[in-house]
C-alpha cells in the first residue's frame with residue numbers, strides 16, 4: 001500500500017506538486033488522470049525516489065520512504081515505468097528484460113569470475129522467463145533487436161516487460177498506452193487486468209479514458225499540482241470541477257461514455 | 267642468425283612488448299569507458315602510480331628515494347594494481363557520480379597533481395632522476411632470449427586480463443554496467459545502486475592501468491616522470507580504444523597493438539627525415555595520430571570491431 005500525505009515538490013519557485021494526498025490500496029488498480037502539466041509525472045518521480053520531496057510523506061506499507069533512492073524502493077517492492085521510454089538502447093530487447101531481475105548472483109564481480117557455472121544456470125532461467133514475457137507482450141520477433149531501434153510503442157512495451165520481470169508487487173505505470181496502437185491497446189488493457197488479478201498493485205497514469213474507465217477504481221484527478229477529485233469513473237465524470245479543469249480536453253460526457261463503450265467491447 | 271636479423275627481431279619484439287603493455291592499459295580504459303561510460307582522462311595518473319609502486323617496492327636502495335624493500339616482482343605488480351585501485355576508490359568516491367565531462371576534468375586534474383608530486387617529492391620518487399635501476403625478468407638469459415621471454419610473460423598477462431574483462435562484461439555485472447551507461451535513471455529504477463556499480467568499474471579499470479604501469483616500469487628498467495608522459499599515455503590509449511572498438515575487449519587489444527605499431531613506425535621514419543624537419547617530427551607524429559583518429563571516427567565510428575551483444579552466459 002502506498003500512502004501519499006501532503007506531498008510537495010518544487011522546482012525553484014514553481015510548485016509542481018502542491019500538497020497531494022492519495023492512497024493506493026494493496027491489490028487495487030488506482031488511476032491518476034489530469035490535464036497536461038498537472039504534476040502527475042512529478043508526483044510519480046517523487047514517490048519513486050527520483051526526486052526528494054520538499055514536504056509531506058510517502059509511506060510504503062506503513063514505512064516512511066520519503067527521500068529514499070529508487071534502487072532502495074525497488075528492493076522494497078516498488079517499480080515504475082517511464083512516460084518517455086527509458087530503454088537501454090544499445091542492448092538487445094531480451095537484455096533489457098534481464099536487467100531488473102532481482103537477486104542475480106552474477107552481479108557480483110567475483111562470482112562472475114569464479115562462479116560461472118552457477119551464473120550460467122541462473123542466466124538460462126532468466127532468459128527463459130524473459131522470452132515468455134516477450135511472448136506475452138507480442139515482442140518475440142524483436143527479442144534480439146537493439147532496444148533503441150524499436151518503435152515508440154514497442155519501447156513502451158519493453159518498459160512494461162521490465163516492470164513484470166522485476167518481480168516487484170507494486171507497479172507505477174506512466175502513460176503505458178501513449179503511442180501504442182489501438183489494436184494493441186485492447187491487449188495491453190487485458191494484460192494489465194490479468195497482472196492485476198495475479199496480485200499486482202497498480203498506480204496508472206493515463207490520458208486514454210477508455211483504458212482508465214475499463215481498469216481503474218478509484219481514480220484520482222490532479223490539476224495544477226493538487227488532487228482535485230477522487231472516486232469511480234461515474235463520480236469523476238459527474239464532477240463539475242473536473243470538467244472545468246479539462247475544459248476543451250475531450251472530457252465531455254459524450255466522449256467519456258463513448259470511450260467506456262469502446263473499452264467494454266475490447 | 268646474422269647480427270642484422272637479430273637486431274631487426276629485437277626491434278619488433280620491443281614494439282610488441284610495448285603493444286602488450288598498452289593492451290593491458292587499453293583494456294582498463296575499456297572497462298571504464300566501453301562498459302560503463304566513465305570518461306577517465308587521468309589514465310597517466312593510474313599508470314604512474316602503478317609504475318612507481320612497483321619501482322619503489324623492488325628497487326635496491328637507490329638514488330635517494332625510498333627503497334630496498336626487496337619485494338619479488340609478482341608481489342610488487344599485485345601491489346601496483348592495489349595502489350591504483352585504492353587511488354581510484356578514493357577519487358571515485360568523490361567524483362564517480364559526476365557527469366562524464368566533469369569526471370574527465372576531475373580525473374585529468376588529479377593525474378596532473380600526481381605528476382607534480384612525483385616530480386617534487388624526491389625522498390619518495392627520486393624526483394626528476396627517478397627510481398633506478400629496476401630489474402627486468404629473464405635478464406640473465408641474454409639476447410635474444412631475454413626480451414622474447416619477457417614478451418611472452420607480458421602476452422600471458424594480456425591473456426589473463428582479457429579473460430577477466432571478458433568474463434566481467436559477459437556476466438550480469440557487465441549487463442548492469444552497460445545498462446547504467448545507456449540510461450542511469452532506468453538502471454536506478456530497476457534496483458541498481460548506480461554509484462556502487464560505477465565505483466566498481468572505475469576501480470577495476472584503474473587496477474588494469476596500474477598493472478600496465480608496473481609492466482612499463484620494468485620494461486624501461488628505471489622509473490622517472492618522463493616514462494609516463496601524460497600526453498602520449500592518456501591520449502594514445504584513448505585513440506587505441508576508439509580505433510579498436512570501444513566496448514569490445516578484443517577491439518581494445520587490437521587497437522593497442524595497431525596504434526602502437528603506427529606510432530613506432532612514425533618514429534622509425536623520422537630517422538630518415540632531414541634534421542631540421544626531424545626536430546618537428548614529434549608534433550608531426552601527434553598530428554598523424556590525431557588525423558588517423560578523425561578518419562576512424564568519420565568512417566567507422568564504432569571502431570575496427572565495435573561492441574557486440576556479449577554471448578549469453580548460458581551459451582558458454
Ligand SMILES: Nc1ncnc2c1ncn2[C@@H]1O[C@H](COP(=O)(O)OP(=O)(O)OP(=O)(O)O)[C@@H](O)[C@H]1O
Nearest residue numbers: 011014016034035036037038039040041042043083
Ligand atoms: N525537472 C523539472 N524542472 C522544472 N520544472 C519541471 C520539471 N519537471 C516538471 N516540471 C514542471 O512541472 C509541471 C508538471 O509536470 P509533469 O511532468 O509532472 O506533468 P504531467 O501531469 O505528467 O503532464 P503530462 O500529462 O503532459 O505528462 C509542468 O509545468 C512542468 O513544466
Ligand SMILES: [Mg+2]
Nearest residue numbers: 040041042083
Ligand atoms: Mg507526465
